[in-house]
Amino acid sequence: MEAALSEDIWTECNTTPDAIDDALRELLRARHAANHLLVPARVLNLVVVVDRSWKGEIANRLERVGRYHASRTVLCAVEPGRTTIDARVVMSYEEPTGDALGVILEQVEIDLGEVHLANLDNVIDPVRAAEIPTMIWCPHGHLEAINALLALADVILIDSDDEPEPAVALARAAELLGSVYVVDLAWLRTTPWRERLAATFDPPGRRELLWQIGRIAARHQASSTASAALLAGWLASRLHWRPTPLSRHDGDELRGVAHAGDHDVEVQLDSSDQVVPGLTGVTVAVPGGWSLSLDRASGGLCARRRSEDGTESTWQVLGASRGEGGILGEGVRQALLRDPTYGPALSCAREFCPAVG
Amino acid sequence: MTAVTENPLAEGLERLPVRPTALVIFGATGDLAHRKLLPALYNLAHEGALPERFELVAVSRSHHADEEFQAIARESVQRFSRTKPDPAVLDGLLAEMRYIPGLFDDDSVYGDLGRALDELDDKAGYPLSRVFYLATAPQFFPIIIGELGKAGLNATAEGGASRVVIEKPFGYDLASARGLNAEVLEVFDESQVFRIDHYLGKETVQNLMAFRFANALFEPVWNRNYVDHVQITAAEDIGIEGRAGYYEGAGALRDLVQNHMLQLLALLTMEPPTAFEANRLRDEKLKVLEAIVPPDLASVPTMAMRAQYGPGGQGGVRVRGYREEDGVAPDSRTETYAALRLRISNWRWAGVPFYLRTGKRLARKLTEIAVQLKPVPHLAFQSQGSVGVQPNQIVLTVQPDEGVSISLGAKIPGARMRIRPVNMEFHYGTSFVSQSPEAYERLILDAMRGDATLFTRNDEIEALWGIIDPILTAWKQDTTTPIPQYPAGSQGPPEASSLLEPGHVWRRL
DSSP: OOOOEEEEEEEESSOOHHHHHHHHHHHHHHHHHHOTTEEEOOSOEEEEEEEGGGHHHHHHHHHTTTTOOOSEEEEEEEETTOOSOEEEEEEEEEOOOTTOOEEEEEEEEEEEEGGGGGGHHHHHTTTSOTTSOEEEEOTTOOHHHHHHHTTTOSEEEEOTTSSSSHHHHHHHHHHHHTTSEEEEHHHHTTHHHHHHHHHHTOSHHHHHHHTTOOEEEEEEETTOHHHHHHHHHHHHHHTTOEEOOOEEETTTEEEEEEEETTEEEEEEEEEEOOSSSSEEEEEEEOTTSOEEEEEEETTEEEEEEEOTTSOEEEEEEEOOOOHHHHHHHHHHHHTTSOOTTHHHHHHHHHHHSOOOO | OOOOOSOTTTTTOSSOOOOOEEEEEETTTSHHIIIIIHHHHHHHHHTTOSOSSEEEEEEESSOOOHHHHHHHHHHHHHHHOSSOOOHHHHHHHHHTOEEEESOTTOHHHHHHHHHHHHHHHHHHTSOOEEEEEEOSOGGGHHHHHHHHHHTTTTSOOTTOOEEEEEOSOOOSSHHHHHHHHHHHHHHSOGGGEEEOOGGGGSHHHHHHHHHHHSOTTTGGGSSTTTEEEEEEEEEOSSOOTTOHHHHHHHHHIIIIIIIIIHHHHHHHHSOOOSSSOHHHHHHHHHHHHHTBOOOOGGGHHHHEEEEEEESEEETTEEEOOGGGSTTOOTTOOOOSEEEEEEOBOSTTTTTOOEEEEEESSBSSOEEEEEEEEOOOSOOOSOOTTSOOOOOOEEEEEEESSOEEEEEEEEEOSSSSOOEEEEEEEEEHHHHOOSOOOOHHHHHHHHHHHTOOTTSBOHHHHHHHHHHHHHHHHHHHHOOSSOOOEEETTBSOOGGGGGGSOTTOOOOOO
16 A cells, blocks of 8 residues: 655745745754654756646646656746735655655745746745756746746756747757757657667667668657657767758658768658657668668557568567656656757757748 | 767667567576566566567476466566556567476477577577576576587577576585586686676665765775774664575575675775776776685684574564574574674775674664774864764665765854764665666666676686685584574674774664
8 A cells, every 4th residue: 555645735825935935944844853754855946837727737747757756846827917926835745664764845836927937036046945956847838937047947848849830849949958958858759769779770780771771751740740850850960961951741741851971861750640749650761671660559669670672570669658747757857867969869850840931 | 881880879878779689587487587587577678678679488397388477477577566567568578478398407498498599589580689597596507507508509699699697696605606607607608697696786786886986075085094994784674584495504694795795895995997897897896805815714703703693572573583493403503693804905995994794683674884984183172061073984875765974073052162973964765766776677688788797707706705715614614612692683693792893883773
């Protein structure tokens, strides 16, 4: 049976950031005094800025991140016309058993108005835990808030698949990357395919094929062109291809080429009717007839390989679906890591998807 | 055409690629496979960490059809996996799993195994790497190794490697370890052999290296000039848990000191390796293990002591003494507690005593390394009215509450300058809220990748046995000195203090 979760709660209407900070300290002091085995987690501040009307939906998404919770989550709900700040502080913990330590997670919910966004750093700075990284996530845009918080942020969490126009999303990601480390959920959705492609070409005998790739096709949910472009951009950056702008065919299909030294690589990003965001599948092919397709399937990916002689084999590559909750959790975890390949992949993805007009 | 030596797609990936592999578990119906290996394999599959092609073959003495063994394996995963099994992943992992029944010395088993592996290669269209995991009782290790050699399964096919993972205990004493090494190396090259000590796969044990070599703070004091003494403790609060058959023949010295505790000592005291690479790391461990001078038989009583738990209380419940446990001889001389004082004869550590102790049915479960620094050379403060200035201690806790704590002297608030020790603490649980992978997950993956960094090399294993072999011999020869008894649930035998140098005391558990 799972241990029951206990909560200590403080709330105040028309409050101030300093009062919230005092409340956090006092709740912590009181809980630690009551049980010295309860100590606060100190991993990451996650500051989330959302529209007030979608606060519950985002809170639910954050609850589903699994084991990768931030240690202090500050959820700012923006309500048009509001001029005062209301706040609620929740410290949650499981009472430790025996000599084991119990970990306290902190959540701060702040209701504020658009009027506060330009100086949101003044609200957040006193409320975040010192000496640990701070990650910012603004799933509903709020560019004013992002700009205000950039100086406090070590990491910004974005989802390039959220923006209808991939070129705009990728340009925004590149702009942010100039000033802060970016974790992009659209990029994390491509991880299983990147890992499997890397594994496919890992045996030394197969690596030669990397330089002969003549076609790549990334199939994606209609709103996840950015993920597909990032996957293509990753291959281009790792294999030193020179991308050229893709053009639109038959509605949502993007086609074009990348120059790979002595030959061109056909690049194709196709929209599919998949329900969940992200990629549906990826195919890489070599002119001699060798190809590999990795498609989303139950319990992992379905791999289909065609050899030069035309024989085909199909097998299952194991892996549980992370779901959107798991991908968000992975995004939180990535705040503590650094992926050197995202920037070059983003750069190539932008060349595949130049801004319209 | 461009020559490719590195895989350009692997950079930046958290999970490095693993070549397509067929993993063969010998002893697949045993406790280790049931509780650890099969759940670890499932978790790797769940995380998407297994190779793009992964085939599992189980070999054991019991007779089962493939489907029967698949049901057994499913139950193991459902019961012991750290993640809730996803039915589609579990089905995928077990669907093609093969089971080969038979005795380990039966040639036909290896013929069947060879044919099964060839079929899997044919199915893949290329040779899979082969990893033979020996999770059997140790007496079968040389038999299985020899049979694998006879069947030609030790050969590395083009594009696919052949490796063998050997569980502990590797040998029973120095002579048997040497003998087993010789038998193994007659069939496999050392680069194909992975001697497992799952302790090395624990995150907190690996963190020892991060702690020492990723922080400029500690290394300047990590030597005889500043370190007064070191205590390494591996205390258990449980008894032998019905394993009298194994434990009577092993004892605490073989069970924990020869492997886990001496590995901790080696990681704590070795010189910095130039790279975190298998042979460089193991070279450094070997050097420091070879600098521990084994005692001669006459001096064993002055540097080692053994004891047994007697009746006592554990968690408020009355428990039996070791000699009253089922399957234990009433006059058993097997130690359930062992303590040693070791010295490392090199420039860094000359003169520093290293105390090791381990025992069953002690007051609490605890594995820690405590490094006590020397006192400050001059003290300007009065200590009246306080416990006074204590030497700094750096304590690395492996379990429970993995972390590092440093004791410092701090002023007690008030008008007078009074000092008391306070702790600065880092806990894994509070700084990394996420769950650590099981040690076996990491080590199985490393073996499949051919990375031997966290495995024990042949010369290292002989150095480990070389340190304790004289103690084993002396204790075996001494059949008359009474074995000290300590009450179950206590701090251990008071006689253990006889090993300590003046002014030193065992840390309270």
